[in-house]
Amino acid sequence: MDGKKRRRPIHLHVMVSEEEQALIRERMAEAGVRNMGAYMRKMALNGYVLHVDLSPVRELVSLQRRCSNNLNQVAIQANTYGGIYPNDIKTLQKDYADLWGPLSDLLKKLSEIVAL
Template sequence: MRERNVQIKFFLSPKEAEFIEKKMQEAGIRNKSAYLRKMALDGYIIRIDFTELQKFIDALSRIGNNLNQIAKVANTYGEVSMPVVHEFEAEAMKILYQAEKSIKWLYGK
């Protein structure tokens, strides 16, 4: 049995229907019923772009991989060359810069 069994019908002009389709795409919602229900009940939908956060997560993953490689070399040979350490340091600085940029983006500063 359906949880939602009350049907509501209404009519739109072609322009209004097109506008709703556009708003659904902007919100990343493909289910028209879900979109209209959310808008009718709450009045708005907020879509957050996590592109910057994903870049940050990817960068952190690279740091983890680099750190594992350095640890493997250190454990295998008992030492790590300074150019490798400097390369890792440069990558870490890029990540810190990206983190700062992401935090400013998230807080709108």
């Protein structure tokens, strides 16, 4: 060495599998980082792990499909017979209200996660 003191004199060693190394390199590429030491240091100091339960999203997707199906049925009714029954409109309104309540709750939870 040329006598300079290192800024980071402590060496850390971590063992990973080939699959883990490939995943680390993939995430480095996604982040636009080429230096593995810099990436590992940044993740160890500032990174965090999120575990997201997507079951509410699945429920919302199911509700969304039902609403879309009902809307298509009403459109077919209107185009074929020229009219829409008030009960059909009420059903659509209820379905959309059922969809927006959970969606609003999910968005609140996601905004709390982002605020971390």
